[in-house]
Amino acid sequence: MRTLVYLIGTGPGAPGLLTTRGQRCLDAADVVIHDSTVHPRVLDLAPRRAERIDVGRPSREATDQDAISYLLAEKAREGRVVARLKMGDPFLFDHGGEEALFLHEQGIPFEVVPGVPVALATAAYAGIPLTYPAAGDTLTIVRGHEANGGRLKVNWAHLARTEGTITSYGGRDELRAIVRGLLDHGRPDDDRAALVLHTSLASQQTLTGTLADVAARLEQGLDSSASLIVGKVVGLRDHLRWFDERPLFGRRILVTRSRHQSGELVELLEGAGAEAVEAPVLRVAPLESFEALDAATDAVAGFDWVVFTTANGVEAFLHRMMERGRDARAGRPAALRRGRRYG
Numbered sequence: 001m002r003t004l005v006y007l008i009g010t011g012p013g014a015p016g017l018l019t020t021r022g023q024r025c026l027d028a029a030d031v032v033i034h035d036s037t038v039h040p041r042v043l044d045l046a047p048r049r050a051e052r053i054d055v056g057r058p059s060r061e062a063t064d065q066d067a068i069s070y071l072l073a074e075k076a077r078e079g080r081v082v083a084r085l086k087m088g089d090p091f092l093f094d095h096g097g098e099e100a101l102f103l104h105e106q107g108i109p110f111e112v113v114p115g116v117p118v119a120l121a122t123a124a125y126a127g128i129p130l131t132y133p134a135a136g137d138t139l140t141i142v143r144g145h146e147a148n149g150g151r152l153k154v155n156w157a158h159l160a161r162t163e164g165t166i167t168s169y170g171g172r173d174e175l176r177a178i179v180r181g182l183l184d185h186g187r188p189d190d191d192r193a194a195l196v197l198h199t200s201l202a203s204q205q206t207l208t209g210t211l212a213d214v215a216a217r218l219e220q221g222l223d224s225s226a227s228l229i230v231g232k233v234v235g236l237r238d239h240l241r242w243f244d245e246r247p248l249f250g251r252r253i254l255v256t257r258s259r260h261q262s263g264e265l266v267e268l269l270e271g272a273g274a275e276a277v278e279a280p281v282l283r284v285a286p287l288e289s290f291e292a293l294d295a296a297t298d299a300v301a302g303f304d305w306v307v308f309t310t311a312n313g314v315e316a317f318l319h320r321m322m323e324r325g326r327d328a329r330a331g332r333p334a335a336l337r338r339g340r341r342y343g
Contacts, residue, residue: 003110005082007096013087015045017116033075033082038087069102092119093141122227127206128240132232138163140162152178156181157186160185166230167227167230170225175218190211192230195227197227208234251275
């Protein structure tokens with residue numbers, strides 16, 4: 001039976017963290033239904049013909065989530081392949097499980113494509129290993145982003161005594177509730193902690209200090225959702241940070257070349273830590289008249305050097321020569337050259 005719905009995890013932000021399987025499933029999509037937290041450049045990887053539907057931030061209300069589930073089923077029943085894009089991993093503190101169960105009950109074939117969880121990616125990009133010898137033997141991931149107003153059903157007294165690492169991803173209210181719950185139930189206020197915003201992007205910010213410092217920072221507000229990491233492992237960041245140490249980290253660079261020619265430059269810039277903003281301002285169009293170009297190709301044999309100002313010029317010149325059956329090495333018809341050589 002043909003798969004009609006792909007539940008795809010897109011990772012924490014950077015489009016390069018989408019898995020190859022996720023990309024293949026996205027390539028097949030007729031409809032892309034995505035959360036607003038999915039990075040715009042991930043959406044650019046979808047086919048141009050595909051319909052795109054933004055369903056907002058991960059739903060906190062059951063009625064909103066029901067509407068998304070019915071939308072998936074409706075599009076699939078039209079015989080269209082649906083790519084449902086979610087930040088992080090669809091089965092980790094998200095509604096992917098609910099959507100998959102709904103599709104199962106409706107008899108609609110689906111596939112779950114795992115993504116890099118935000119919690120794991122954040123630690124790697126911040127230079128904070130979530131587990132490390134002598135830093136505790138447990139890792140606890142606490143629901144954050146989908147919590148209803150920060151109200152979590154957690155045994156805070158037990159969690160506060162846990163010696164390992166605690167991490168969560170959410171907005172200010174959710175993270176503030178988690179930090180307050182830990183402090184109120186005995187977690188030392190001088191325990192190491194970090195807040196990481198905009199994971200894996202050139203705008204990433206990593207704030208480290210004590211749990212009390214983080215609590216004070218959350219009171220001031222955040223400009224986006226963030227990841228919280230609490231535990232001894234935060235102390236390793238000074239030795240293991242790498243992402244925000246790259247030479248162009250934090251720079252935003254405008255790339256004006258056409259999209260089909262800018263890929264290599266964008267990759268190099270991002271590899272050096274910059275955010276490459278693609279804004280093509282050039283368009284390559286065919287000549288209205290080939291008279292001048294043909295005259296140049298006819299006379300090329302009389303020159304020692306031919307200088308081009310752009311790669312587009314080289315491509316257009318050689319393409320025109322081949323169209324006219326000429327040899328780029330001398331400008332004369334290829335058939336005559338071969339005849340003189342082998343005649």
